[in-house]
Amino acid sequence: MSEEIKAPGKVEELTKIPYHVAIIMDGNGRWAQSRGLPRLAGHRAGTENIRRILKACAKYGIKILTLYAFSTENWGRPNAEVKGIMRILEHTLDRELPELHKNGVQLRHIGRLEGISEKLKRRVREAIELTKDNDRIILNVAFNYGGRTEILDAVRRIVESGVDPDQVDEALFSQYLYTAGLPDPDLIIRTAGELRISNFLIWQSAYSEYYATPTYWPDFDEEELHRALLDYSRRERRFGLISEQIASGKKPG
Numbered sequence: 001m002s003e004e005i006k007a008p009g010k011v012e013e014l015t016k017i018p019y020h021v022a023i024i025m026d027g028n029g030r031w032a033q034s035r036g037l038p039r040l041a042g043h044r045a046g047t048e049n050i051r052r053i054l055k056a057c058a059k060y061g062i063k064i065l066t067l068y069a070f071s072t073e074n075w076g077r078p079n080a081e082v083k084g085i086m087r088i089l090e091h092t093l094d095r096e097l098p099e100l101h102k103n104g105v106q107l108r109h110i111g112r113l114e115g116i117s118e119k120l121k122r123r124v125r126e127a128i129e130l131t132k133d134n135d136r137i138i139l140n141v142a143f144n145y146g147g148r149t150e151i152l153d154a155v156r157r158i159v160e161s162g163v164d165p166d167q168v169d170e171a172l173f174s175q176y177l178y179t180a181g182l183p184d185p186d187l188i189i190r191t192a193g194e195l196r197i198s199n200f201l202i203w204q205s206a207y208s209e210y211y212a213t214p215t216y217w218p219d220f221d222e223e224e225l226h227r228a229l230l231d232y233s234r235r236e237r238r239f240g241l242i243s244e245q246i247a248s249g250k251k252p253g
Helices: 028-033 039-060 072-076 079-102 118-131 147-160 170-174 222-233 243-247
Strands: 020-024 064-071 105-110 137-145 187-190 209-212
Touching: 028 039, 039 064, 039 079, 039 137, 039 222, 064 072, 064 079, 072 079, 072 137, 079 105, 079 118, 105 118, 137 147, 147 170, 187 222, 209 222
Parallel strands: 020 064, 020 187, 064 137, 105 137, 187 209
Antiparallel strands: none
16 A cells, blocks of 8 residues: 555545445456466456555445455365465565555454465464554455355354353354454445355345446456445345335334
C-alpha cells in the first residue's frame, strides 16, 4: 500500500454500506491466459489488486474485508502453480506488511496452516501478531480454507471441549468457527462470472447478499466495487421475514 488509507468521505448514490464484504477472487489464470501470459502472472496481478480494493473498502467505510485466496481444493492444481502461489504469498507479506500495519489494517488468517512451509507459517503468525491491535479495517485472508473443513473443525473442537449437546445452538457453534467473534458477511462478491459459492463461508453466508461480475479479479477496480455496493444498497434484506415486518423494526431471530 503506497498511499495512506483515508477516512471515508461522502459516497454518492449509496444508501447503505455493508459492514463486512467477502470476495471470491476468481479469474487470475484466465486473465493471464487471455493476454498470452503464464497463469502465475495472473496470480501476481491478482495479489497486486488486493492493495487497491483494500484502500477502496476503507474509503467506503467497510470495516471487514474477507478474501478467498486459496482453497483446500486448490492443492490439487499443478505442483508448479501451487509452489508459485506460495512464493507470491511470502513475497507479498514481506513487501506489504509494514504499510498495512502503518495504515491500521488488522490481518487475520482463516483456514488451516497445515501443509504450508514452516517459514510461511512463521511469517503469517508474525503478521497476525504485529497487526492484532489495529482497528481501521480487518483483512481476513482465507488461505488453505474450505467451508466444509471449517465446519468439521468446529464440530471436533466442540466435542473435544465436552460441550453438552443440549447447549449447542447457532451462537455457540459460531464461536468455534475460524471467524469467531466477527459478524457474518453482508455481501459476497464473486469475480470472473462463475455462479457458485465454491465451499466458501458456507455457515456464515446463510443470509449474505451475493453479487457476481464477469470481470476477472485483476481488473476488478474501485469502479467495479462501487457497482457491487450500489447493487447491494438497492436490496432489501429480510432474513426470512416480510417487508412489512422489516419496515416495522422487527428483527430476525
